Amino acid sequence: MSGIFPFSRNNEPSSLTLEDVHSVTLLGGHGKVGQKETVTEVKFEMGNVVSIVGPTGSGKTALINDIELFANANTPTGRRMLINGATPPEELMDDPSKNPIALITQHTNFLSDLPVDVFLRMHAKIRRAHEHETIVEETLDFANQLTGEPIIQENSMTELSGGQTRALLIADAVIIGNSPILLLDEIENAGIHRGRALELLRNYQKIFVFVTHDPRIALLSDFRIVMSRGAMEKIIYPDEEEAIIIDRIGKLDDLMLRFRKRLWEGERLSEKNLGGDLSALLSSSKETLS
Amino acid sequence: MKLIICAGPPTCGKTTVLKQVTNKLLAQGRRVAYLKEDVQFAEEATMFSEEFGIPSKAAYSGEICPDHSHVLILKEAVEWAEKNQADIFIVETAGLCLRCAPYVEGGFAICVLEVTSGMNLPRKIGPMLTLADIAVVTKIDLVSQAEREVFRMNLTEVAPIPVIETDALHGINIDRIVREVEKSPEIKQPMVLRGNPPLAVCTICAGKKEIGWENHFGVVRTLESDPFYQGE
Numbered sequence: 001m002s003g004i005f006p007f008s009r010n011n012e013p014s015s016l017t018l019e020d021v022h023s024v025t026l027l028g029g030h031g032k033v034g035q036k037e038t039v040t041e042v043k044f045e046m047g048n049v050v051s052i053v054g055p056t057g058s059g060k061t062a063l064i065n066d067i068e069l070f071a072n073a074n075t076p077t078g079r080r081m082l083i084n085g086a087t088p089p090e091e092l093m094d095d096p097s098k099n100p101i102a103l104i105t106q107h108t109n110f111l112s113d114l115p116v117d118v119f120l121r122m123h124a125k126i127r128r129a130h131e132h133e134t135i136v137e138e139t140l141d142f143a144n145q146l147t148g149e150p151i152i153q154e155n156s157m158t159e160l161s162g163g164q165t166r167a168l169l170i171a172d173a174v175i176i177g178n179s180p181i182l183l184l185d186e187i188e189n190a191g192i193h194r195g196r197a198l199e200l201l202r203n204y205q206k207i208f209v210f211v212t213h214d215p216r217i218a219l220l221s222d223f224r225i226v227m228s229r230g231a232m233e234k235i236i237y238p239d240e241e242e243a244i245i246i247d248r249i250g251k252l253d254d255l256m257l258r259f260r261k262r263l264w265e266g267e268r269l270s271e272k273n274l275g276g277d278l279s280a281l282l283s284s285s286k287e288t289l290s
Numbered sequence: 291m292k293l294i295i296c297a298g299p300p301t302c303g304k305t306t307v308l309k310q311v312t313n314k315l316l317a318q319g320r321r322v323a324y325l326k327e328d329v330q331f332a333e334e335a336t337m338f339s340e341e342f343g344i345p346s347k348a349a350y351s352g353e354i355c356p357d358h359s360h361v362l363i364l365k366e367a368v369e370w371a372e373k374n375q376a377d378i379f380i381v382e383t384a385g386l387c388l389r390c391a392p393y394v395e396g397g398f399a400i401c402v403l404e405v406t407s408g409m410n411l412p413r414k415i416g417p418m419l420t421l422a423d424i425a426v427v428t429k430i431d432l433v434s435q436a437e438r439e440v441f442r443m444n445l446t447e448v449a450p451i452p453v454i455e456t457d458a459l460h461g462i463n464i465d466r467i468v469r470e471v472e473k474s475p476e477i478k479q480p481m482v483l484r485g486n487p488p489l490a491v492c493t494i495c496a497g498k499k500e501i502g503w504e505n506h507f508g509v510v511r512t513l514e515s516d517p518f519y520q521g522e
């Protein structure tokens with residue numbers, strides 16, 4: 001199902017399949033003004049969900065670009081990226097079907113006007129995943145759990161909404177692409193159900209790296225990397241207190257989503273329905289605190 | 291001197307790629323000269339000379355088919371670059387005619403295609419792709435990985451050459467192109483076109499508008515005949 005690739009630069013006859021990838025390490029370089037990074041090493045292991053946080057312009061996207069590019073002290077940050085603790089061969093980048101990394105950004109799009117199922121079958125064929133008969137159905141099903149607006153398989157790809165596109169991109173990378181490492185750049189704006197998405201993604205043993213402004217994604221991650229002026233400033237692991245807080249933030253977030261849904265459905269917000277939801281939220285947070 | 295000839299459909303990102311490549315070559319101490327061949331207007335040469343301070347030149351084909359024009363002027367252009375002590379001469383061609391290929395034997399040929407122009411594009415391009423040494427696929431930042439894979443498969447089915455994917459705007463993967471350029475041979479005289487594209491210098495290309503083969507010189511044909519030569 002996955003590509004085989006040589007694994008060392010000195011032509012040793014070793015090889016590694018996409019399934020063999022078990023960790024990615026980033027070795028620190030420097031920030032925008034040449035300052036050395038405080039974080040000198042960070043390791044992502046299979047199953048990890050990691051967030052990159054920091055204000056706009058703090059170097060979040062550059063960080064995932066370094067991962068995508070197999071940075072080897074040859075990008076503006078001077079960082080190095082290792083797979084399974086060793087420098088990966090650049091040749092991995094040559095063929096996207098052998099590349100262990102999938103990057104999905106806000107700009108990533110489908111341009112083909114083929115029907116969704118035809119396109120997915122085509123991709124599955126390239127990946128030799130088509131022997132697996134239900135792969136297209138599985139992919140669609142997964143995408144449909146990520147987005148609130150179900151994708152019809154006869155729809156043409158270009159008809160999909162932003163949220164549907166993003167959901168299908170993720171589902172395709174996870175299931176058909178079987179990518180061990182997914183980099184997701186600010187996908188929260190696209191109408192993906194975030195809490196649900198994280199729950200679902202955790203069922204797959206992969207490395208998920210989110211560049212995000214969303215507190216919910218950040219707090220539900222195994223750890224977060226805090227960026228400042230182009231450099232990795234800190235690594236924070238959530239503690240017990242944050243575990244309680246995330247629960248409340250989740251409820252707050254759900255509340256906002258419910259309000260949004262009401263607006264979408266042409267309802268009027270009133271003290272009454274707002275009050276009910278708010279007091280439910282407050283009482284639940286008291287519970288968790290006590 | 292190395293001769294790098296770059297072709298690709300309009301706005302596919304040739305200039306963007308070549309600027310990134312030039313930047314890296316200059317950083318390695320290479321002396322680069324640049325020629326842009328276009329139909330009637332191009333600001334690239336000015337851009338290259340202002341941005342990089344390297345010898346740059348524009349050549350307009352005007353009334354002549356740009357590929358024909360290329361064949362006619364390339365020899366002198368190479369001499370110009372040599373006189374300017376370039377060790378890498380980059381020629382960006384207009385690439386309007388999909389049946390011609392401007393590449394020469396002993397030079398290095400880059401075909402640039404944008405992945406955004408549809409997954410079947412590689413099938414629609416003839417010698418410009420199949421006679422190239424490498425294909426550079428631009429704008430990968432804009433499409434899904436799945437489509438990149440389909441595009442790539444369609445491309446390598448038509449032309450089994452190395453494919454380098456790039457987000458040229460952000461300079462991603464440019465090092466790989468630079469390495470291929472560095473590996474390419476030194477150009478030797480006399481230069482000969484790689485393919486046998488329909489490059490007959492014809493009176494149609496020179497702007498004669500009359501319809502009907504009897505009004506033209508050069509390689510012509512009738513509706514039913516094979517092409518033949520008419521003229522001196």
Ligand SMILES: Nc1nc2c(ncn2[C@@H]2O[C@H](COP(=O)(O)OP(=O)(O)OP(=O)(O)O)[C@@H](O)[C@H]2O)c(=O)[nH]1
Binds near residue numbers: 432
């Ligand atoms: N997003 C994105 N845009 C690109 C990329 N490469 C080029 N562009 C943009 O595409 C447009 C055309 O690029 P050019 O480099 O001028 O294309 P060209 O092939 O030289 O065009 P002509 O010489 O006029 O035929 C410009 O707006 C570039 O900024 C890329 O990899 N990604």
Ligand SMILES: [Zn+2]
Binds near residue numbers: 355356357387
């Ligand atoms: Zn032509």
Ligand SMILES: [Zn+2]
Binds near residue numbers: 489491
């Ligand atoms: Zn002609």
